[in-house]
Amino acid sequence: MAETPDQRRNTPGGEGRVATDPALPPTALDEEVREAEDRKWTPGKIALWAAIALLGGVAWFMLAIIRGETVNAIWFVFASVCTYLIGYRFYSKVIERYITRPDDRRATPAEYKADGKDYVRTDRNVLFGHHFAAIAGAGPLVGPVIAAQMGYLPGTIWIIIGVVLAGAVQDYLVMFFSMRRGGRSLGQMAREELGVIGGTAALIATLLIMVIIVAILALVVVNALGESPWGVFSVGMTIPIALFMGVYLRYLRPGKVMEVSLIGFVLLMAAIVGGGIVAETPWGADIFSLDKVTIAWGLIIYGFIAAILPVWLLLAPRDYLSTFMKIGVIVMLALAIIVVRPEITVPAFSEFASRDNGPVFPGALFPFLFVTIACGALSGFHALISSGTTPKLIEKERQTRFIGYGGMLMESFVAIMALVAAISIDRGLYFAMNSPAALTGGTVETAATWVNSLGLAGVNITPDFLAQTAANVGEESIVSRTGGAPTLAVGLAHIMQQFIGGTAMMAFWYHFAIMFEALFILTAVDAGTRVARFMLQDSIGNFVPKFKEHSWRPGAWLCTAVMVGAWGAVLLMGVTDPLGGINTLFPLFGIANQLLAAIALSVCLAIVAKRGTFKYLWIVALPLAFAAVVTITASYQKIFSSTPAVGYFANNAAFSKALAEGKTEFGTAKSAAAMEAVVRNTAIQGWLSVIFVVLSIIVIATALLATIRAFRNRADATTARGNEDPALPSRVFAPAGLIPTPAERELMAEWDKVPAELRFEKGGHH
Amino acid sequence: MAAGLAVLTRGFRGFARYMGGVLGADAYTRYLEHHASAGHGTPPMTEREFWRDQTDRQDSNPQGRCC
Numbered sequence: 001m002a003e004t005p006d007q008r009r010n011t012p013g014g015e016g017r018v019a020t021d022p023a024l025p026p027t028a029l030d031e032e033v034r035e036a037e038d039r040k041w042t043p044g045k046i047a048l049w050a051a052i053a054l055l056g057g058v059a060w061f062m063l064a065i066i067r068g069e070t071v072n073a074i075w076f077v078f079a080s081v082c083t084y085l086i087g088y089r090f091y092s093k094v095i096e097r098y099i100t101r102p103d104d105r106r107a108t109p110a111e112y113k114a115d116g117k118d119y120v121r122t123d124r125n126v127l128f129g130h131h132f133a134a135i136a137g138a139g140p141l142v143g144p145v146i147a148a149q150m151g152y153l154p155g156t157i158w159i160i161i162g163v164v165l166a167g168a169v170q171d172y173l174v175m176f177f178s179m180r181r182g183g184r185s186l187g188q189m190a191r192e193e194l195g196v197i198g199g200t201a202a203l204i205a206t207l208l209i210m211v212i213i214v215a216i217l218a219l220v221v222v223n224a225l226g227e228s229p230w231g232v233f234s235v236g237m238t239i240p241i242a243l244f245m246g247v248y249l250r251y252l253r254p255g256k257v258m259e260v261s262l263i264g265f266v267l268l269m270a271a272i273v274g275g276g277i278v279a280e281t282p283w284g285a286d287i288f289s290l291d292k293v294t295i296a297w298g299l300i301i302y303g304f305i306a307a308i309l310p311v312w313l314l315l316a317p318r319d320y321l322s323t324f325m326k327i328g329v330i331v332m333l334a335l336a337i338i339v340v341r342p343e344i345t346v347p348a349f350s351e352f353a354s355r356d357n358g359p360v361f362p363g364a365l366f367p368f369l370f371v372t373i374a375c376g377a378l379s380g381f382h383a384l385i386s387s388g389t390t391p392k393l394i395e396k397e398r399q400t401r402f403i404g405y406g407g408m409l410m411e412s413f414v415a416i417m418a419l420v421a422a423i424s425i426d427r428g429l430y431f432a433m434n435s436p437a438a439l440t441g442g443t444v445e446t447a448a449t450w451v452n453s454l455g456l457a458g459v460n461i462t463p464d465f466l467a468q469t470a471a472n473v474g475e476e477s478i479v480s481r482t483g484g485a486p487t488l489a490v491g492l493a494h495i496m497q498q499f500i501g502g503t504a505m506m507a508f509w510y511h512f513a514i515m516f517e518a519l520f521i522l523t524a525v526d527a528g529t530r531v532a533r534f535m536l537q538d539s540i541g542n543f544v545p546k547f548k549e550h551s552w553r554p555g556a557w558l559c560t561a562v563m564v565g566a567w568g569a570v571l572l573m574g575v576t577d578p579l580g581g582i583n584t585l586f587p588l589f590g591i592a593n594q595l596l597a598a599i600a601l602s603v604c605l606a607i608v609a610k611r612g613t614f615k616y617l618w619i620v621a622l623p624l625a626f627a628a629v630v631t632i633t634a635s636y637q638k639i640f641s642s643t644p645a646v647g648y649f650a651n652n653a654a655f656s657k658a659l660a661e662g663k664t665e666f667g668t669a670k671s672a673a674a675m676e677a678v679v680r681n682t683a684i685q686g687w688l689s690v691i692f693v694v695l696s697i698i699v700i701a702t703a704l705l706a707t708i709r710a711f712r713n714r715a716d717a718t719t720a721r722g723n724e725d726p727a728l729p730s731r732v733f734a735p736a737g738l739i740p741t742p743a744e745r746e747l748m749a750e751w752d753k754v755p756a757e758l759r760f761e762k763g764g765h766h
Numbered sequence: 767m768a769a770g771l772a773v774l775t776r777g778f779r780g781f782a783r784y785m786g787g788v789l790g791a792d793a794y795t796r797y798l799e800h801h802a803s804a805g806h807g808t809p810p811m812t813e814r815e816f817w818r819d820q821t822d823r824q825d826s827n828p829q830g831r832c833c
Contacts, residue, residue, distance in 0.1 A: 116800030117793075117820065118827075126787035133788060139833035213833055254817040257791030258782065311828075312821035319831070320789055327788065375833055384830045523831050530828035550826040593833070 018105045020729040023758065025750040027730040028104030028398075033743050038093075049089070056082025063348070064153060070343040071152075073420045077338060080160050080416045084409040087164035092405040095169060098616040099608055100176045102397035107730040109182045109392050119183070122393040124402060124734065131390045131407045133323040135171070135382045136330075137520040139375025139593075140415035142220055142484035145422040145491075146586060147372045148430065149360040151350035152423050154369050156416065162370075162377030163412035166623035170378065170597055171386045172404035173604040173620065178387035179394055180724040186387045186600055187535070190699070192723045193606040198702030202599050205695035206384070207535050209592040211563065212688070213381060214528040215570035216582075216589040217521045218303075222295045222575055223483035223582060224514050229288035230474055232295070234275035234511055235518040236288075238318065239302070241267045245317035257320060264321045272511050276474055289476075296575045299525075300568035306522075307529040307560045315526050322523045325516045333417050333492065336499040342424040350427075351456055359435035359454075360482075361583050362645040367634040371590030376415025378627060380596025382408065384531070398736035406738075421491035422484075428452070428461035429469060429478075433487050436580025437480040438668030444470075447479040474507030482582040489513035525567075532563045573681050578674040579651075579667075588685060591634050595696040598627040602703030609710035610722045617707075628700055635693035639686060648686035655679045793820060 020027050059078035062071060096102065113119040122130070147155040178184055184192075187206060191199030225231045245264045253259065278284035290298070306314050352358035353365055361372055375381070386404060394400060422430070431454065432440060432447045440447040444463035451461055470478045473493055478486065493509035501508070534550065536559045541548030547555045574581035601624035608620050641647030644654045644667075655678045658666035669675045733751050735744040786792055794816050801810040811819060 114800055114804070116797040116804070117823065120793075120796050120800065123787065126784060129784065129788035130790070134829070135832045137831065137833050217833055249817065250821075254814040255791075255794050257789050258786050261789060261791075310821070311824040312818075316821050316824065322831075323789055324785070327785065379832070381830075381832050385832055389829050524833055527828060527831040531830045534826075534828060 018103070018727045018729045020105050021731060024731060024754060025733065025747065026105075027733050029743055029747060037741055037743050049086075052082050052085050056086065063156060067348070070345050071348075072341055073337055073344055073424065074341045076156065076416055076420050077334075079156070080413055083160050083164060084413065087168070088406060088409060091164060092168070092172065092401050094616075095172060095405075095619055096398075096401050099613055099619055100173070100400065102176070102400065103727075104396050104398050104733070104736075105730055106397060107728045108179060108394050108397060109725070110394055111730060111732060112725075112728045113182060113392070119392045121395040121732065124395060124399045124736075125738065127390065127393050127395075127399075128403050128407055128738075129327065130393070131385070131403050132410050133326050134385045134389065135379075135407060136326060136411045136414055137375075137524050138217060138220065138485070138517050139379060139381070140411055141418045141488055141517060141520075143373040143375055143590065144415045144419035145484035145487050146360055146434065146582075147369055148346065148419060148422045149350065149358045149434070150353040150365055150369055151347050152344065152419065153348035154353060154365055155373055155419055158370055158373055159377045159412055159415045159419065162373075163408060166597075166626060167376070167378040167382075167412065168405040168408035169619065169623055170380075170600055170604070171382050171408040172401060173608075174383045174600050175386040175391055175394075175404035176397075176400045177604060177607050179391035179397065179400060182725045183388060183392040186383045186603065189387065189607075189723075190599065190603050193603050193610070194699065194702040194706055198602075198699050198706075201695045201698040201702070202603075203535070203539065205599060205692065205699065206596060207532060207539075208688070208691065208695075209380070209596050210528055210532045210535075211566045212570060212588055212592040214525050214532070215567040215574065216585050217528075218296070218299050218525055218567065218571045219574040219581060219585060220483040220485050221518050221521050222292050222299060222571070223481065224485040224489075224518065225290070225295050226292040227289055227477070228475055228514075229285045230275040230279035230507075230511055231514050231518075232288040232290055233278050233284065234271045234515050235522075237271035237274070238268065238321070238515070238519060238522070239314070241271065242314050242318040242321065245321070246313040249317060250312050260317070261320045261324045264317065265324055268321065268325075268515065272508060272515055275511060276507060279474070292575045293572070296568075296571050300564060300571065303525055303529055303568070304560060304564045306526045307533060307564065308557060315523075315530070318519070318523055318526070322519050325519055329516050330414055330417075332496075333421070334413075336492075336495050337417055337420055340495050340498045342420070342495055342498075344420070344423050345458065346423040346427055346430075347457065351454075356643065357645055359431065359439050359583070361586055362643075363587065363634070363637065367630040367637070368587060370630045371587055371594055371634045373415065374590040374593035374597075376412050376418075378594060378597050378623065379411075380593050380598070380600055383596065383600035395732065395734045396730070396736065399734070402737045418488055421495060422487050423491075425487070425491045425494055426459075426461065426465075427456060428459040429466070429490070430487060431456070431459075432461065432466055433478055433481045433490070434484070435480060436482060436583060436668070438578065438580055440480045442477075442479055444477070444479060472503060472506045473510035475510070482580060484582075485514060485517045488517070529560065529563050529567070533559045536563060570684075573684065576677060577681055578669040578678055579681075584648075584681070584685065587634065587638065588688065591631050591638070591689065592692060594627050594631045595692050598624060598631060598696055599699045601627060602700050606703045606706035606710070607722065609707040612710075612714055614711060614714065624700070628696075631696065632693060635689045638689045639693075648682045648689065652679055652682035652686060655682070793817075 055078055059075045059082060062075040063079055110119050110121040144155050181189060187203050190202035225235060241264055245260045248260050356364040361368060428451045431451050440450050444466040448461050448463045448466060451459060466479060473490060489510045492513045493506045496509040497503055497506045537547045537555060546552060574585045577584060601620060605620045605624055608617060637646055638648055642650050644651040655666060655675050659675050664672045666675050669678050733747055740748060794813050797816055798810055
């Protein structure tokens with residue numbers, strides 16, 4: 001992009017001196033006033049932050065140092081919230097001061113590109129909720145549950161510290177830089193900043209990563225719904241409910257979003273209750289008890305149809321429902337944990353923390369804990385949301401800290417609550433539910449015997465207990481219900497029944513939890529397929545221009561089929577995997593997600609370097625280095641480890657050898673066909689790991705090259721603005737954070753006196 | 767009592783408005799505001815047209831939803 005005279009005038013990385021309209025009050029707080037307000041430590045303020053620090057310290061002490069029989073769940077809440085507050089107040093301000101350097105005198109895309117549709121200035125608190133609903137889904141609810149195998153402490157530390165130093169930093173930076181570029185997507189930024197090679201590698205990696213993520217999310221749903229007539233009925237009912245809502249909004253009462261969401265919510269509750277009744281009838285149990293392969297095929301067919309149907313019919317209404325549930329469920333879960341305060345008996349470090357053969361996911365704590373928990377600590381997928389959609393709605397530059405950094409802290413809190421819910425259930429039950437059927441044997445008797453044989457401290461479960469828990473939650477069996485979602489549902493039901501309803505309500509709460517997880521995941525599957533389809537169409541369009549026409553049906557259908565086929569194949573592979581599916585594929589999910597984070601952070605690193613900020617480059621380099629080391633080590637072990645449980649190719653070789661020797665049974669595979677499936681699956685998983693890691697190394701390398709080049713050229717002022725849109729003067733003011741500061745209030749009062757016609761005398765660019 | 771009820775009502779209204787904002791229920795109102803202030807000189811879309819246009823635009827500009 002050619003540089004405007006305005007860009008050339010600027011000092012490297014310095015703020016654009018934008019001339020704002022003198023007839024209007026200032027569009028930004030005076031630099032000195034803001035500094036003074038920030039630096040002024042009144043006794044009240046000192047006392048408040050000392051109290052937060054003290055409470056947080058005590059909470060961490062209770063979690064990490066004290067080794068009692070139990071630990072109360074409330075300490076998780078205090079440790080996380082206090083750490084978030086400190087991270088937000090101090091660390092994110094360092095980032096703001098030295099890296100992003102927002103300038104409220106500049107108009108945001110929502111102002112200079114305002115069109116009343118995609119680019120709309122949005123109240124910061126509303127946008128916070130909107131952004132949060134877009135980034136949070138089933139991910140933070142699943143990863144921490146699976147990681148609980150290692151005990152509660154490793155996961156807790158990674159979720160809380162990881163988000164402050166890595167996850168929230170990524171979200172904030174990507175959002176800010178995308179905003180400065182008119183809301184460009186991560187892919188476009190990668191191409192601009194890293195060149196053709198880095199950009200293309202980033203694009204292909206993103207596409208592949210999306211396939212893996214969608215497939216494994218779908219696998220979580222399939223595992224939760226297999227042989228569960230109640231779950232299949234109530235989740236299945238979300239489709240007609242969404243269709244009804246879509247028709248209602250399109251033809252009956254357009255625009256009545258709140259109204260239709262409430263109707264949808266009531267219907268959803270009815271579907272959950274109805275599912276219980278239907279599942280008890282012989283015909284209901286008969287029709288809706290589906291095996292996993294059937295459900296997987298159903299989901300694949302559904303995914304294809306949903307992705308080619310118009311948005312108004314299925315996607316948009318379900319998105320309303322999903323957002324509505326998301327906010328409601330998270331508020332409810334937080335309230336329940338604070339009110340019930342369950343006692344946690346899980347040890348800080350479990351027996352598996354120091355081993356690499358855990359039944360829930362294989363591999364040692366480092367690096368595999370850090371890839372198992374991706375969402376909630378550091379999630380690369382967020383970079384796709386933080387670039388593009390949200391930046392087009394931001395009102396003032398300074399609000400990105402609250403929305404980007406703060407929004408991710410909220411997601412981390414969701415992950416902590418999911419962890420608490422998962423570890424509030426009996427440990428024996430946890431392992432019986434989360435270990436593959438190949439180990440537990442699938443029945444309550446074999447599962448109880450196997451769990452007790454693990455030699456876990458304080459674990460002694462009976463078949464009756466497993467059967468009783470299944471009966472309480474209204475399921476046939478809960479043995480080997482892997483994937484995290486059912487465990488979270490049992491944990492949530494366990495906590496919620498103490499809050500509302502007692503044991504009689506447990507089945508309702510269980511299916512309520514399954515329902516909302518499925519709802520989030522189906523929305524993500526749908527949207528993910530669509531986004532991936534467009535990316536594929538655009539990529540093919542570079543060679544066959546016809547594909548770039550999004551309304552060209554054959555192209556759209558073909559690309560949708562390719563994407564659905566790709567994730568469908570991985571899904572079926574996971575469902576039929578003799579080794580258990582989730583435990584072999586989930587690490588791939590985490591690795592993929594964090595490699596995407598490494599790509600996003602690489603782009604940020606290059607941008608920050610090009611802005612001439614070298615002294616504080618470590619703020620980006622630190623999480624990038626960590627993500628790169630974790631994912632590359634994890635990939636390396638997945639590719640080269642000689643332990644069959646960890647290494648895909650080692651497993652592949654072991655099974656190939658057994659087949660060559662003419663064995664018909666090997667390890668957990670009970671037939672020659674199953675052994676062949678393992679050989680096939682491990683080869684695919686292994687090669688996927690290879691492709692991911694190679695693409696990511698290319699992206700990281702190009703980013704490092706761009707950074708070094710920027711360092712060599714640091715004296716050259718002309719590159720400072722880089723690919724940012726030109727700075728335009730703002731004509732509005734709004735506070736930066738949740739609560740306006742006194743100085744902001746003063747300025748707001750000044751703005752309130754300005755007559756409305758003066759404020760927006762100049763229209764958009766139409 | 768009446769004052770308490772008024773506070774409650776106001777709180778509920780505020781919450782409903784907030785949720786509406788998060789869901790995007792106020793999109794049409796904001797479109798009208800933008801249209802009026804931009805001074806296009808052409809009549810704005812009706813509510814029905816606006817929502818049709820919005821979902822139809824989403825068809826070719828899908829927004830990701832995270833995991």
